[in-house]
Amino acid sequence: RGKEKWPRGDEKTWKDAMRGVHSELPEVTKSIVNHVQTSLARAPYNLDDLGAYQAAALSVRDNLIVNWNSTQLHYTRKAPKRAYYLSLEFLMGRTLSNALLNLGLQPTYSTSLSNLGFALEDVLVQERDAALGNGGLGRLAACYLDSSATQELPLWGYGLRYKYGIFQQLINEHDGSQLEAPDPWLEHQNPWELPRLDVTYEIRFYGSADRWGDGSGRAVWSGGQEVLAVAYxxxxxxxxxxxxxxxxxxxxxxxxxxxxxxxxxxxxERAVETSNSAAAITSVLYPNDHTVFGKELRLKQQYFWTAASLADMMRRFKNLEKPISEFAEYNAIQLNDTHPTMAIVELMRILVDEEEVPWDQAWTIVTNTFFFTNHTVLPEALEKWPVPLMTHLLPRHMQLIFDINMLFLQSVEKQFPGDRERLARMSLIEEGFPQSIRMANLAVIGSKKVNGVAELHSDLVKRNLFPDFVEFYGQSKFANVTNGITPRRWLDQCNPALSELITTTLNLPREVWLKDLFKLEGLLKHVDDAKFQQRWAAVKRQNKERLSNFVEKTLGITVDADAMFDVQVKRLHEYKRQTLNILGVIHRYTTLKSMTPAERKKVVKKAVFFAGKAAPGYYIAKLTIRLIVNVARVINEDPDTKDYLTLFFLPDYSVSLAELLIPASDISQHISTAGTEASGTSNMKFCLNGGLLVGTVDGANIEIAEEVGEDNVFFFGHLTPDVEPLRYQHTYHPIPVEEKSPALAAVLNTVSSGIFGADGIYEPLLNTVRQGDFYILTDDFDSYIKALEMVDEAYADRTEWIKKSIRTSAKMGKFSSDRAIQDYAQEYWNIESTKLVEE
Ligand code: CRA
Known part of the structure; x- marks a missing residue:
């Protein structure tokens, strides 16, 4: 900091703290300075924001450790039934601001840091996101952890400590395409984890499995390779x-x-290679959302993680000194999608081979312990492992799967004698070359209950995915838990101004409504209060400016905060139809171009934002990004239109970027082909922050509309039952785009004409619409454009718009993850809140 006076902030505070003249100083100040001197071994002279973050984080961590220790001790003493959430992804984002909020220490740290010369907000952004997930499924797991702790439920999460989280997305300056770089998030050590070098388990792979041959079903698994699992x-x-x-x-x-x-x-060389391959298991998060490729390393990850987690649970259970037959009375295990399904087989192995529990009793324990959540009906996401791979990697588990399957099919045969096709459909083994294992079927038969993540989705799970299983087991095994989001991160933290306004308007402490989100309904009686409307609008405006500043800093382009902010942020996927959105933008652009300057002046100004990553091998999704980026380059430079329409692709979408974007949105897009988006959770976040929604009748959009009223949501497009017949029509009686939607045909031709890049680079993308059109863009385009016109119209009436915004926020109580986690706790796991009481 050159000639500036040292240290930053108040010199006396620093000096007193460093010399140990402590008496007058707040504890927090002492603790931060102490960490600067000892843990970081740094002097205050050159301490930067990163150093201040590290010291503050270590100091907050001290507080957390005390509470964490007491809680774990308390759970051990009380020995309640526990629940375990097994998820291959936890998309946590930043921790410091969340920890400060939850500990109620935000004001204290803000003051202390300020005395030391640092602004809390500058310090907070130094933290790297923990991004051990792809998208909704991983973020849902993170929200559920927050809610379980808040509801004082004895729940642990189990996952993998990937060395590299989701890749960092860069945009190639030259051609606008996505580039991927690794995310070495642990580079600057992670203050939020406690290495438990004493908690380790040996996990076996390969080797051979020899049956006892005594009819007990038992076997001995030996040889192969053993790898160590270490807990953090x-x-x-x-x-x-x-x-x-x-x-x-x-x-x-x-x-x-x-x-x-x-x-x-x-x-x-071989000796060193063995150790390399062991470390490789947890080295990287697979960057695919909704797909798997039957990769050996992925199956290794899944088994490594479930085996270590079960060994850990078993050790904890044994400390209770209860008979093994009571395992399910003390443990409930939630499977987050099919990824942890091997846990079902592993528990069978432990019970049968190691604990010598008779087969039938073991299966009863297993099927009372597990619960399975399905997160998608897309067929490409249903995991199937080749039998030869499983036989090679986990020979004992392959035997167990065959045994489970044989006994299961016998029971099906009993209920439906002679129905061979049914047996083939329900079998855990799919015939083919090679045969493969249907992990979803295994998850269903090994679990006590199966649920989807929104009403419509749970219905489709029963009707399309597992109809045979519903007939076999009956309806009651299949249910719904609509997803939720934590209002702590997704309102209070990301939108402090709105939180403040809500607190004063409701005249309730924020602790009350942040724990009981239905309290937001109290805002409804202020909807017509002009003062309140103004303040509500001012908060939105402030958040839009905050985003504009960020865009200016990162992309070097100014955004007019007066424009309507229209946002679509999520993983790039054909079913989510970012393509529909960008084609709509081009339609708006060409419409504006065809207008006279006087006509243009009457159009609602709009800034469109996209963000999201594409799986590195997903060609069409990557091409969509390239189109968006290049359309933006043309539109933002066009003097005729740039005052009325701008377009931004914000690179490297993350939890932190979402926290900036969501509070700034006027309208957000959730426009998946009906029946394809299981739930969506960002739709809930936008609405909670007073953004309106344009969307299809899909996933949780439907339940949001039920809550806020259909007149506050902009719905369009065909409904779920229409989709299959339309696809059939596209295949067998195709109608040319020109006939179905002349407007869309014109847009496609504009892209083909080369104004966004020549050489026909976008043809493969355009052809997905022109031929086959699996995601029915041609059928939905016209109603989509109509819906956007309705949005424009509604936005033009500012007062009405603000009222819609308030009404939307006020009705989001249902979508708190506190409600969702209580559903699981009561209806599935049968666990109770266990409040920490210190003795
Ligand atoms: N992509 C669904 O597609 C849903 C989340 C969380 C997804 C979303 O609609 O909100 O799960 N599915 O339930 C998924 O990952 C493997 O399937 C998602 O995140």
Whole structure:
């Protein structure tokens, strides 16, 4: 900091704290300075924002550890039934601001940092996101952890400690395409985890399985390779409670430094390779949303994680000294999609082979322990593992799967004698070359209950995915838990101005409404209050300016905060139809171009924002990004239109970027082909922050409309039952785009004409619409454009718009993840809140 006076902030505060003249100073100040001096070994002279973040984080961590320890001790003493959330993804984002909020320490730290010369908001943004997830499924897991701690439920998360989280997205300056860079998020050590080098398990792969051959179903699994699982604990503070839950992440390590046998044989390279392959298991998060490729390393990840987690649960259960037959009375395990399904087989292995529990009793324990959530009906996402791969990697588990399948099919045969086709459909094994294992079927038969994540989706799960299983088990095994979001991060933290306004308007402490989101309904009686409307609008305006400043800093383009902000942010996927949105933008652009300057002046100004990552191997999704970026380059430069329409692709979408974008949106787009988006959760976040929604009749959009009233949502497009017949029509009786939607045909031709890039680079993308049109863009385009016109009209009446915005926010109570987690706790896991009481 050159010639500036040192240290930053108040010199006396620093000096007193450093010299140990402590008496007058707040504890927090002492603790921060202490961490600067000791943990960071730094002097205040050159302490930067990053250093201040690290010291503040370590100081907050001290608080968390105390609560975490007491909570875990309390759970151990009370020995309640516990629930475990097994998820291959936890998309946590930043922790410091959340920890401060939940501990109620935000004002204290803000003051202390300020005395030391730092602004809390500058310090907070130093933290890297923990991005161990792809999208909705991983963020949902993070929201559920927050809610479980807040509701004082004895729940732990179990996941993997990937060295590299979701890749960093860059945009190629030259051609506008997506580039991927690794995300070494642990580079600057992570203050939020506690390495538990003493909590380790040995996990076996390969080898051979020998049956006892005594009819007991038991076997011995030996040989192969053993890898060490090491626990890292992430502290999860509850809001307004001392309860602090645990997220245990496993890291893989070679069991020995290297394979001694190879080493002794003089094969040094091979010896080192063994240790490399052990570390590889938890090295990287697979960057695909909704797809898997049958990769050996992915199956290794899944088994490594479920085996370590079950060994850990078993150890905890054994400490209770209860008979093994009571396992399910003390443990409930939630499977987050099919990824952890091997846990079902692993628990069978432990019970049958190690605990010597008779087969039928073991299966009863298993089927009372597990619960399965399905998160998508897209067929490409249903996991299937090749039998030869499973046989090679996990020979004992393959035997168990065959045994489970045989007994299951026998029971089906009993209920539906002679129905061979039914048996083939329900079998865990799909015939083919090679045969494969249907993990979804295994998850269904191994679980006590199965649920989808929104009403419509749960219905489709029953009707389209598992109809045979519904007939076999009856309706009651299949149910719904609509997803939720935590209002702490997704309102209070990301939109402090709105939180403040709500608190004063409701005249309630924020602790009350942030824990009971239905209280927001109290805003309804202020809808017509002009003062309140103005303040509501001013908050939105302020958030739009905050986003504009960010865009100016990162992209170097100014955004007019007077424009309507229209946002679509989510993973790039054909079913989510970012393509429909960008084609709509082009339609708006050409319409504006065809107008006279006087006509243009009457059009609502609009700024359109996109953000989202495409899976690195997903060609069409990546081409869509390229189109968006290049359309933006043309539109934002066009002097005829740039005052009326601007377009932005914000690179590297993340939880932190979402926290900036969501509060700034006037309208957001949730426009999946009907029946394809299981729920969506960002739709809830936008609405909670007073943004309106344009969308299809899909996922949780439907339930949002039920809550806020259909007149506050802009619906368009065909309904779920129309989709299959339309697809049939596209295949067997195709109608040319020119006939179906002349407007869309014109847009496609504009793109083909080369104004956004020549050489026909976008033809493969355009052809997905022109031919086959699996996601029915041609059928929905005209009604989509109509819906956007209605949005324009509504936005033109500012007062009416603000009222809609208030009404929307006020009715979001249902979508708190506190409600969702209570549903699971009561209807599925049968666990109770266990408040920390200190003795
Ligand atoms: N992509 C669904 O598609 C849903 C989340 C969380 C998804 C979303 O509609 O909101 O799960 N499905 O339930 C998924 O990951 C493997 O399936 C998602 O995140």
């Amino acid at each position: 604990d992430v502290m999860i503070p509850g809001y307004g409670t001392k309860n602090t839950n645990n997220l245990r992440l496993w890291e893989s390590k070679p069991k020995r430094g290297f394979d001694l046998q190879s080493f002794n044989a003089g094969d040094y």
